[in-house]
Amino acid sequence: MLKLKDTQSKNAFRYGYLLNKMYPYIKQVLWRSVLLFLLAVPLGLLDGVVAFSLRPYMDFVVNGNEFQTFELWGHTFRLQAFFIKLIPVAIVLFALIQGVLKYVCNYLSDWTGNKMSNSIKIDLFKKLTSMDTKFYDVNSSGIVLNRFLTDPDTASKNLINTLKSFILAMFEFFALVFVLLFNSWKLALIGIGVMGIAITPVIFIKKKIKSVSNATMVVGGDMATNFNETFAGNKIITAYNLQENQNHKFENQIHQQFDLTMSLTKRVGWMSPIMYFVCSIGIAIVMNYGNSLILSGEMSAGSFASFVTSLLLLYKPTKSLGLTLTNLQTTFVSIARVFELFDLMPEIKNTPNAKKLKSIDTGIKFEHVWFEYEEGQPVLKDFNLSVAKNETIALVGNSGGGKSTVVNLIPRFYDVTKGSVKINDIDIRDIDIVNLRNNISFVFQDNYLFTGTIKENILMGKPDASETELAEAVRLSHLDEFLDTLPEGIDTVVGERGASLSGGQRQRVAIARALIKNAPIVILDEATSALDNESEAIVQKALDNLMKNKTVFVIAHRLSTIHNANRIAVLNEGELVELGTHEELIQKQDGRYRYLYEMQFAGEKTAGGRQ
Numbered sequence: 001m002l003k004l005k006d007t008q009s010k011n012a013f014r015y016g017y018l019l020n021k022m023y024p025y026i027k028q029v030l031w032r033s034v035l036l037f038l039l040a041v042p043l044g045l046l047d048g049v050v051a052f053s054l055r056p057y058m059d060f061v062v063n064g065n066e067f068q069t070f071e072l073w074g075h076t077f078r079l080q081a082f083f084i085k086l087i088p089v090a091i092v093l094f095a096l097i098q099g100v101l102k103y104v105c106n107y108l109s110d111w112t113g114n115k116m117s118n119s120i121k122i123d124l125f126k127k128l129t130s131m132d133t134k135f136y137d138v139n140s141s142g143i144v145l146n147r148f149l150t151d152p153d154t155a156s157k158n159l160i161n162t163l164k165s166f167i168l169a170m171f172e173f174f175a176l177v178f179v180l181l182f183n184s185w186k187l188a189l190i191g192i193g194v195m196g197i198a199i200t201p202v203i204f205i206k207k208k209i210k211s212v213s214n215a216t217m218v219v220g221g222d223m224a225t226n227f228n229e230t231f232a233g234n235k236i237i238t239a240y241n242l243q244e245n246q247n248h249k250f251e252n253q254i255h256q257q258f259d260l261t262m263s264l265t266k267r268v269g270w271m272s273p274i275m276y277f278v279c280s281i282g283i284a285i286v287m288n289y290g291n292s293l294i295l296s297g298e299m300s301a302g303s304f305a306s307f308v309t310s311l312l313l314l315y316k317p318t319k320s321l322g323l324t325l326t327n328l329q330t331t332f333v334s335i336a337r338v339f340e341l342f343d344l345m346p347e348i349k350n351t352p353n354a355k356k357l358k359s360i361d362t363g364i365k366f367e368h369v370w371f372e373y374e375e376g377q378p379v380l381k382d383f384n385l386s387v388a389k390n391e392t393i394a395l396v397g398n399s400g401g402g403k404s405t406v407v408n409l410i411p412r413f414y415d416v417t418k419g420s421v422k423i424n425d426i427d428i429r430d431i432d433i434v435n436l437r438n439n440i441s442f443v444f445q446d447n448y449l450f451t452g453t454i455k456e457n458i459l460m461g462k463p464d465a466s467e468t469e470l471a472e473a474v475r476l477s478h479l480d481e482f483l484d485t486l487p488e489g490i491d492t493v494v495g496e497r498g499a500s501l502s503g504g505q506r507q508r509v510a511i512a513r514a515l516i517k518n519a520p521i522v523i524l525d526e527a528t529s530a531l532d533n534e535s536e537a538i539v540q541k542a543l544d545n546l547m548k549n550k551t552v553f554v555i556a557h558r559l560s561t562i563h564n565a566n567r568i569a570v571l572n573e574g575e576l577v578e579l580g581t582h583e584e585l586i587q588k589q590d591g592r593y594r595y596l597y598e599m600q601f602a603g604e605k606t607a608g609g610r611q
Contacts, residue, residue: 004143018335021342025119025156029112033160036108037167043101044168046094047313048175109164113157120152124341132348133413137373142224147341154334162331166324172317176310183307184299187286191311194282219260223253286311348412354432357439360520360551361424363388364410369419371405378417379405381574392552394565396596401571403555407523410553411440441514443543445526449506454483455490457509461517469516476545477512478538479505504539511542522552559597568593 019026026033128148136144180188226249290307293299299307364387371380380402387393395403408414409421412428420427428436441461449457458473459465465473474480474490482505486492494501494509501509514522524543556562563582570578570585570593577592578585585593 004139004147014336015332018332018339021339022155022159022335025116028119029115032108032112036105036112036160036164039101039105039108040164040167041171043098043105044171044173044317045175046098046101047172047317048179048310049094050309050313105164105168109160110157113160116156116160117152120156120338121149124148124152124338127341127344130346131344132346133408134347135344140222142222142226145224147337151334151337151341154331155338158327158331159335162324162328165320166328169317169320169324173314173321176314176317179310180307180314183303183310184290184293187290187293187307190285190289191282191314194278194285197278219253219256223250223257226250226253283308283311348415348433350433351430354435355426355430356432356435357423357426360389360439363391363423363551364521365422365425366406366409367420367422369409369421370417371402371409371414372417373414379574383419383571383574383576385569385576385579387551387553389551390549391566392547392554392564394554394556394562394568395571396556396559396562396568396593397571398596400573402574403571404525405574406571407525407553407555410521410523411437411442438517439519440521440523441517441519441546442523442525443507443510443514443546449494449501449509451494453488453491453493454479454509457494458490458512458516461513461515465516473512473516476515477508477542479508479512479542482508507539508542511539511546515546520550522547522550524552524554524556526555526557559593559600570596 125148128144177188177192180191226246286308290299290304294301294304366383366385369380369383370378371383372378383402383406385393385406395406397403405414409416410428412433415429420429422428423431423436423439450460455470458470461473462469470490474483483489483492524547554562554565562568565582567579567581568585569576570591572592578588585591586597588594
């Protein structure tokens with residue numbers, strides 16, 4: 001499974017390959033993109049028009065002969081008077097055209113860039129929701145947010161903006177080069193040669209851009225994770241006075257980001273002064289040689305003024321081309337990272353011709369199951385267990401013994417390393433994943449409630465449930481007595497993670513969600529361990545309703561809550577060491593279950609005596 005921190009952006013400089021990958025998204029905005037790039041052409045040519053107009057202005061207005069005339073439609077015009085009247089109108093018209101073109105280009109650029117970015121984000125989010133549990137185990141929330149939200153923006157918006165800037169700068173460059181050649185090809189060779197030398201350093205920095213961009217992404221992800229942890233863990237931070245620790249961590253991340261930014265600046269920032277210095281040498285040579293051409297009569301003062309203006313204006317598109325090429329390389333690094341995400345494949349997926357369960361007939365079997373999160377460190381070791389239809393099995397044992405791992409294998413949050421888990425004697429790897437999970441309901445210790453109403457959270461169990469089904473789920477989960485105290489009732493907004501509800505209330509919402517799903521298999525993972533006695537009693541009643549006529553797996557910290565389980569499976573260091581009813585296991589003098597039960601009972605008795 002790919003750790004997003006370890007990204008290499010290995011295809012960052014395969015421009016044709018990446019553009020081909022981007023084409024489906026470019027295709028969605030193709031005509032607007034084409035229009036944008038076409039409009040960038042005349043916008044780029046306008047600076048050339050300004051420089052070109054200086055030649056007739058200088059020759060015919062400043063130094064013009066009053067008797068120079070031309071014929072047009074049977075009328076005779078004096079050039080000096082014609083240009084004097086034309087120039088004010090031309091300035092206004094030029095500014096108007098340039099302003100309109102800039103507005104339309106900027107609008108189209110933002111529209112196409114955002115449209116592409118949104119399409120990529122939608123597809124990436126689908127990819128994110130298709131990934132299995134292990135992906136979320138090995139990647140922090142900050143890195144995921146950074147990669148799945150920031151990179152699409154850089155890849156799409158920057159691509160359109162950079163290509164627009166590139167076309168604009170290219171045609172601005174061509175227009176000004178044309179003016180240079182038109183005025184003096186000899187001086188033009190000098191000016192263009194110098195500009196070519198000035199832009200060459202760009203080719204030496206692309207690898208540094210890639211490495212710094214990747215490193216900046218990692219640091220940015222760490223910072224986002226720090227924010228998420230600070231928000232979610234604010235009570236722990238306050239309770240343990242961890243503010244300085246969090247501040248120090250964030251400060252280090254800020255310094256890392258600063259160092260990376262300055263590292264790139266050191267390598268890219270010197271391009272501008274070097275270009276400026278090289279260009280100034282070219283201008284000095286042109287000025288010196290141009291003077292001799294004017295004195296020899298090979299060049300008019302107007303031509304020289306137009307040439308120098310073009311050369312000075314040429315610095316801007318030349319510099320812009322250099323920066324654009326640099327930005328384009330950064331953009332392609334982001335594009336490469338985006339399509340690395342698209343190349344991710346979940347490890348857990350359907351086999352060809354996957355079967356579908358219609359009912360649970362013969363129960364669930366674990367046959368010689370081995371499982372490890374880290375290679376060479378087994379969590380389950382040759383685990384065997386058969387659970388009959390509608391049987392309630394309790395899993396007990398010390399923390400880290402493998403209880404949660406057992407129940408996580410049933411819905412294929414993870415796949416076994418060796419052995420098999422079977423339902424109706426069918427290996428669950430041969431069962432359609434969606435169908436498999438539709439047959440399982442979950443209630444966890446810390447049930448996640450999504451931002452929205454209580455009703456919306458319950459209906460996640462069965463979105464098309466009727467009002468009658470919803471009311472029954474509310475009643476059986478003992479949620480109605482709580483809802484009656486709320487002004488908005490079932491339409492009360494619970495807030496992020498259900499923070500506005502107590503632990504017992506959240507559990508009852510989760511139980512209602514499981515009840516309305518009405519799946520034949522129920523998994524209860526420490527469902528009451530975090531509750532006080534009063535809340536536990538209410539929740540236990542709701543759980544009893546949920547468990548009726550179901551095949552149930554119960555993980556319970558409090559052994560007193562599992563007396564009614566049909567059987568109890570005792571795990572120790574990944575192995576099944578005992579199996580039987582409470583009465584059978586409690587009779588074993590040196591039994592593991594009896595030891596755990598007596599330890600817990602003694603602890604509860606001692607705690608009770610101290611109250």
